Amino acid sequence: MRYAGASVQKRLNYPLPIPFEWYDTTVGTEGRTVMQAYEKLLEDFFRPISRELVPAVRFKRLKERWEAETVFLSSVSEIAMHPAYQQIIGMGTVAVPLILREIAAKPGQWFWALKSITGENPVTPEYRGNVKEMTKVWLKWGKERGIIY
Amino acid sequence: MAQMGKGAWYYILSRQLIENAFPLLNPTNYQVTSPASPDYNCIAWAARVADLWWWPDNQYIYHWPPGAPREETINAFIEAYSLSGYIICDNPDCEKGFEKIAIFVNTHGKPTHAARQLPSGHWTSKLGEQEDIEHAKLDDIAGQYYGTAAVIMKRPNQAFQ
Numbered sequence: 001m002r003y004a005g006a007s008v009q010k011r012l013n014y015p016l017p018i019p020f021e022w023y024d025t026t027v028g029t030e031g032r033t034v035m036q037a038y039e040k041l042l043e044d045f046f047r048p049i050s051r052e053l054v055p056a057v058r059f060k061r062l063k064e065r066w067e068a069e070t071v072f073l074s075s076v077s078e079i080a081m082h083p084a085y086q087q088i089i090g091m092g093t094v095a096v097p098l099i100l101r102e103i104a105a106k107p108g109q110w111f112w113a114l115k116s117i118t119g120e121n122p123v124t125p126e127y128r129g130n131v132k133e134m135t136k137v138w139l140k141w142g143k144e145r146g147i148i149y
Numbered sequence: 150m151a152q153m154g155k156g157a158w159y160y161i162l163s164r165q166l167i168e169n170a171f172p173l174l175n176p177t178n179y180q181v182t183s184p185a186s187p188d189y190n191c192i193a194w195a196a197r198v199a200d201l202w203w204w205p206d207n208q209y210i211y212h213w214p215p216g217a218p219r220e221e222t223i224n225a226f227i228e229a230y231s232l233s234g235y236i237i238c239d240n241p242d243c244e245k246g247f248e249k250i251a252i253f254v255n256t257h258g259k260p261t262h263a264a265r266q267l268p269s270g271h272w273t274s275k276l277g278e279q280e281d282i283e284h285a286k287l288d289d290i291a292g293q294y295y296g297t298a299a300v301i302m303k304r305p306n307q308a309f310q
Binding site: 070071072073074075076077078080106107108109111112115121123125128129130131132134 | 166170187188189190191192193200201202203204206207208209210211212213221259260261262275276277278279294
């Protein structure tokens with residue numbers, strides 16, 4: 001499968017250290033896997049997430065990395081201990097509205113982060129593990145505090 | 150490609166993601182059997198539950214069968230499934246009158262995944278928040294994500310509830 005070097009440069013918005021045509025010589029799923037790893041390396045080098053000052057952008061980049069690397073996991077502790085997830089927790093209260101808006105749009109395993117950042121857990125025991133109900137409870141919690149509308 | 154529509158494009162991407170993550174899977178030995186859902190995980194799905202996420206987390210956020218130790222150990226998982234009537238058995242072969250599950254562990258012996266056997270002898274696995282798949286053999290999903298199948302359990306066939 002050809003890998004479009006020009007579109008990679010455009011998306012990452014910085015000059016690539018190797019010529020476009022070298023990207024276009026990869027074939028097959030192995031080639032794509034290698035190029036994706038290389039692209040991630042370049043992104044980490046030229047646009048490190050640690051230098052990202054805008055919270056919403058930092059959250060988005062961390063979230064995307066976390067999702068990509070935990071997509072097939074069932075273990076909640078592995079999901080929550082992922083470095084990108086931990087960095088989101090490290091963003092503190094500024095991440096709370098971002099997480100709440102995220103779960104409003106796409107429910108997911110954000111409850112550990114919400115509990116860690118806020119120190120609260122409005123979910124009652126009968127709803128443990130019920131992602132739909134836990135999402136509703138946290139969204140209600142956020143609206144009552146004016147964090148989201 | 151554009152004529153195939155967004156749904157077909159997502160289906161292709163999804164299968165590529167799955168086959169990249171599980172190199173032993175290929176189009177001839179598995180099929181996707183449900184859409185992605187964050188509502189349940191493989192541990193719940195192996196127990197025929199599709200509306201709860203089961204995990205013995207120490208934050209007490211997720212569901213874990215009452216009575217089973219809330220620990221991320223193989224013994225706790227065996228106990229959790231024992232509460233649903235499963236007992237340990239010694240092989241993954243299809244046995245008439247019984248349904249089987251397999252618990253996977255990583256290289257540290259920590260549980261990572263569970264799969265349930267179908268009447269055909271194939272297995273069904275929920276891949277995290279992603280789709281359920283039906284795969285021919287347990288080893289098809291062994292590898293870096295789930296490790297290997299360590300314990301097989303069985304119980305008399307139950308009607309799906």
